[in-house]
Amino acid sequence: MKQQKVAWASSIALVCGWSFAIDIHAQETDLPRMDIVGRGVNARSKIPGTVDVINQKQLEILQPLSLQDALKTIPGVNIRGDEGGLGSIPNIGIRGLNPSRSQKVLLLEDGAPIHPSLFISNASYYSPPVDRMSGIEVLKGASGLQYGPSNIGGVVNYLTKTPEQGLKLSAKAGNYGYQLAQIEAGAKSDLNGAIAGINIIKSESNGYQDNGYKMYDILFKGGISINQDQWLSLKYTHYDNNINTSYVGLRPNQYINKISSNPAPNDYFVTQRNAVDINHAWEIDADTKLNTLLYWSKLGRDYWRQSISARNADQTVFNACNGTANCMFGRNREFQMLGVDSRISHEYSAMGIKNALEFGVRLHTESQTNQMVASTSFAKSGRVTGHEENKANSSAIFAQNRFLLTKDFALIPGLRIESYNQTRNNILTEKNGSAKNVETIPQLGATWQVIPELQLYSSVYKGFAPAQLATAINEKGVDQQLDPERSTNIEFGLRGANSGFTYDAAIFSMNFSNQIVNQSLAAGITKANGGKSLHQGMELALGYVLGAGWSVNGNLTYIPVAKFVGSSSIGADGNRIPYTPDLTSNLGVNYQKNGFNSLVSLNYLSQQFPDSANTVKSNSIGTLGEIPSVTTVNWSTNYSINKSLKVFGVVNNIFNKRYISSRSPDGIFAGAPLNFQAGMSYQYF
Incomplete structure (x- = not known):
C-alpha cells in the first residue's frame, strides 16, 4: 500500500443514509491500519454486503455525544438506553439482535478488537470518546467473515484521527454540568515520512439522572516510512472513567413522578484501559500487499454496587452500610488480550479471469481475573x-x-476456520474445567455492476458466536455443552447514485439454529440456549441534493420478523426477540453555505419488549412491560469563522420527550431529556 493522501468526499454513494452533499477538501497522511471497508474509491463496490461509513465531516455536523449517538443514524443499528456516562457503556444491536452490552456485534478500533475479551466475556464496558475519531465503518453481510468471532450482526470499526501538523484546542460545555476540553498536537518530518501526535481529552458531567462521570483519555499515534514500500505505525491509548451508575433503574412511580435523583447513589462503575497497537504494511510488489497488526490491551472494571433488600413500585431499598454486615459488593474484573492478525492480498489472472485473493491468520490469547469483594462500608x-x-x-x-x-460481475467465495479453548479456574473452591470447539464458517458473495448508476450485491454465509466462558463452563468446572450461536444469513441489495440522488436498499434473513437469549427474569441478564429463531427485514437509505446548499437524507429499517421458532425456544413459538423494534428510521435536512452548516434530524424507534415472554403490562418493579415507541428531534450547527476558528452547538431532544429507553438490567432507564452543548476550536498551524 503506497502512502497517499486521501480526500474524503460525501458525494460517494449514500453513506449510512446521511450523505450531506458536503465537498470535503481536507487531506491527511494515512498511517497503516486495518480497514474493514478500505480507502480506495471503488472499495465499497467490491464488498458483497451492506456498507456504511460516517466520515469526519459528518461527525462534525452530527456533533454526537458518543459513538452510539452517531451509530444510531445508520440503517439497521439499534442502541439500547444509556445507563450512565453519556454512552460510555455501549449497547449496540444490528438487524434485530439484542443490543445488550454489544455482544452480538464485533467492535474494533483501527482493526483491533476493543471488547474486554472475545471468548471469556465479550460484554462491552468501554467505548472510546467520539471526539478522537475520524470516522466509523460498519459492515453487514458476508465480508464480516474476515474479522470474527461474534460478528453475526456485523462489524463496527472506529477510525482514530491521524495526527496533523500544529496544535488544536477545543472546548465544549452544556447543561447537566457537561464539560469537555481537548488538546491535539502533531508534527511531521519530510525526511523519512515520520508523523507523530497526541490527543488528550478530559470530560465530565453530572448526568441526566444525577449519575455523573469523570473521564480522561489519551491517544498517542505515530508512524514512519521504513523504506519505499514499508510503513510502521504505533498507537497507545489510555482511558480512565469513573461513573456514578448502576444496574438499578427507576421504579414505576419514580419514573411517573419524573424523579431526577440517582436511584442507586452509592454505586460506581470504574474503568481503566491501556492498549497498544503496532501495524506494519508492506507493498511486496504492485499486486501483493501484506498488513500485520499486533494488538494488546488491559482493561480493569470495578463495579461497586450496594446490595438490595427490597424492590417495590416506589423505590429500591438497599441494605444499610453500618459496619456490621456486608452491604457493598465489588464485581471487579481485569482482562488482558494479546494477538497478532496478519493478512496478505494478491491480485492475479488465471485462465483469463482476474482474481483478488486475500488470506489471513490470527493468533489470539486472553485472560481474566474475576473477583467478588464484599465490604461492610462504602x-x-x-x-x-x-x-x-x-x-x-x-x-x-x-x-x-x-x-x-x-x-461487471464478481463471485466471492470465502472460508474461515476458528479454533478456540476456554478454561475456568475457581481459586477459592479449586474447581476448574475447560471447553473447546472448532467452527468452520463458509460464505459466498457476488456483486454485479448493472450500469454505472446501479450495483446489485448478494451473499449467503454462516454466522457464529461462541458461548462465553461463564455460561459454557459452570462454577463447578463442568462443561455445560452450551452450543455456540449459529445462523444461516442471506442478504440481497442494490446501491448507486445518479445526479445528486443516492440510494442503498437491502433485504436480509438470519435463521438461527441456536440463539443465546435473555430469559424472562426480572434482572434481564440470565442467558441460556434459546433454540431456533428467525430474523427477516429490510433496510433503505436515500439521499438527495436539493440545490442552493440544501440536502435531505433518510433511512429506515423494517424487521417484521424477529421471533422464536418451535417449542425448544425459551420464548413461545412466534414470540418476538427482546429489544428488537420492528421499525427504526432517521430523517435529516441539512443546509450548508460559506462555512456554515445546520442539520435538523429526526429519529424514530418503534415499541419493543425487554423479555422473551413479551410481557405487555409493566410489573410492580418496572423490569417488565412493553417499551413504547418514541420520536426525538435534534438540531446541530457549526460555523467556520476562518481557517483557524470554528464554533459549534447542538440541542438534543428539542421537545424534551419523556420516554423509556430500557428496562434492563434492573428497572426503568429514562431516555436523555433535552440537553445542549456548545463549543469552539482553534487550530494553530
Whole structure:
C-alpha cells in the first residue's frame, strides 16, 4: 500500500443514509491500519454486503455525544438506553439482535478488537470518546467473515484521527454540568515520512439522572516510512472513567413522578484501559500487499454496587452500610488480550479471469481475573468472597477469492476456520474445567455492476458466536455443552447514485439454529440456549441534493420478523426477540453555505419488549412491560469563522420527550431529556 493522501468526499454513494452533499477538501497522511471497508474509491463496490461509513465531516455536523449517538443514524443499528456516562457503556444491536452490552456485534478500533475479551466475556464496558475519531465503518453481510468471532450482526470499526501538523484546542460545555476540553498536537518530518501526535481529552458531567462521570483519555499515534514500500505505525491509548451508575433503574412511580435523583447513589462503575497497537504494511510488489497488526490491551472494571433488600413500585431499598454486615459488593474484573492478525492480498489472472485473493491468520490469547469483594462500608475494598482466573486461546485462518468473471460481475467465495479453548479456574473452591470447539464458517458473495448508476450485491454465509466462558463452563468446572450461536444469513441489495440522488436498499434473513437469549427474569441478564429463531427485514437509505446548499437524507429499517421458532425456544413459538423494534428510521435536512452548516434530524424507534415472554403490562418493579415507541428531534450547527476558528452547538431532544429507553438490567432507564452543548476550536498551524 503506497502512502497517499486521501480526500474524503460525501458525494460517494449514500453513506449510512446521511450523505450531506458536503465537498470535503481536507487531506491527511494515512498511517497503516486495518480497514474493514478500505480507502480506495471503488472499495465499497467490491464488498458483497451492506456498507456504511460516517466520515469526519459528518461527525462534525452530527456533533454526537458518543459513538452510539452517531451509530444510531445508520440503517439497521439499534442502541439500547444509556445507563450512565453519556454512552460510555455501549449497547449496540444490528438487524434485530439484542443490543445488550454489544455482544452480538464485533467492535474494533483501527482493526483491533476493543471488547474486554472475545471468548471469556465479550460484554462491552468501554467505548472510546467520539471526539478522537475520524470516522466509523460498519459492515453487514458476508465480508464480516474476515474479522470474527461474534460478528453475526456485523462489524463496527472506529477510525482514530491521524495526527496533523500544529496544535488544536477545543472546548465544549452544556447543561447537566457537561464539560469537555481537548488538546491535539502533531508534527511531521519530510525526511523519512515520520508523523507523530497526541490527543488528550478530559470530560465530565453530572448526568441526566444525577449519575455523573469523570473521564480522561489519551491517544498517542505515530508512524514512519521504513523504506519505499514499508510503513510502521504505533498507537497507545489510555482511558480512565469513573461513573456514578448502576444496574438499578427507576421504579414505576419514580419514573411517573419524573424523579431526577440517582436511584442507586452509592454505586460506581470504574474503568481503566491501556492498549497498544503496532501495524506494519508492506507493498511486496504492485499486486501483493501484506498488513500485520499486533494488538494488546488491559482493561480493569470495578463495579461497586450496594446490595438490595427490597424492590417495590416506589423505590429500591438497599441494605444499610453500618459496619456490621456486608452491604457493598465489588464485581471487579481485569482482562488482558494479546494477538497478532496478519493478512496478505494478491491480485492475479488465471485462465483469463482476474482474481483478488486475500488470506489471513490470527493468533489470539486472553485472560481474566474475576473477583467478588464484599465490604461492610462504602469503602471500595473488603474481603474477597469469589476469585476466578480464566483463560482462552484461539487461532483462526480465513481465505476469500474475488473472481471477476466479467468486467461487471464478481463471485466471492470465502472460508474461515476458528479454533478456540476456554478454561475456568475457581481459586477459592479449586474447581476448574475447560471447553473447546472448532467452527468452520463458509460464505459466498457476488456483486454485479448493472450500469454505472446501479450495483446489485448478494451473499449467503454462516454466522457464529461462541458461548462465553461463564455460561459454557459452570462454577463447578463442568462443561455445560452450551452450543455456540449459529445462523444461516442471506442478504440481497442494490446501491448507486445518479445526479445528486443516492440510494442503498437491502433485504436480509438470519435463521438461527441456536440463539443465546435473555430469559424472562426480572434482572434481564440470565442467558441460556434459546433454540431456533428467525430474523427477516429490510433496510433503505436515500439521499438527495436539493440545490442552493440544501440536502435531505433518510433511512429506515423494517424487521417484521424477529421471533422464536418451535417449542425448544425459551420464548413461545412466534414470540418476538427482546429489544428488537420492528421499525427504526432517521430523517435529516441539512443546509450548508460559506462555512456554515445546520442539520435538523429526526429519529424514530418503534415499541419493543425487554423479555422473551413479551410481557405487555409493566410489573410492580418496572423490569417488565412493553417499551413504547418514541420520536426525538435534534438540531446541530457549526460555523467556520476562518481557517483557524470554528464554533459549534447542538440541542438534543428539542421537545424534551419523556420516554423509556430500557428496562434492563434492573428497572426503568429514562431516555436523555433535552440537553445542549456548545463549543469552539482553534487550530494553530
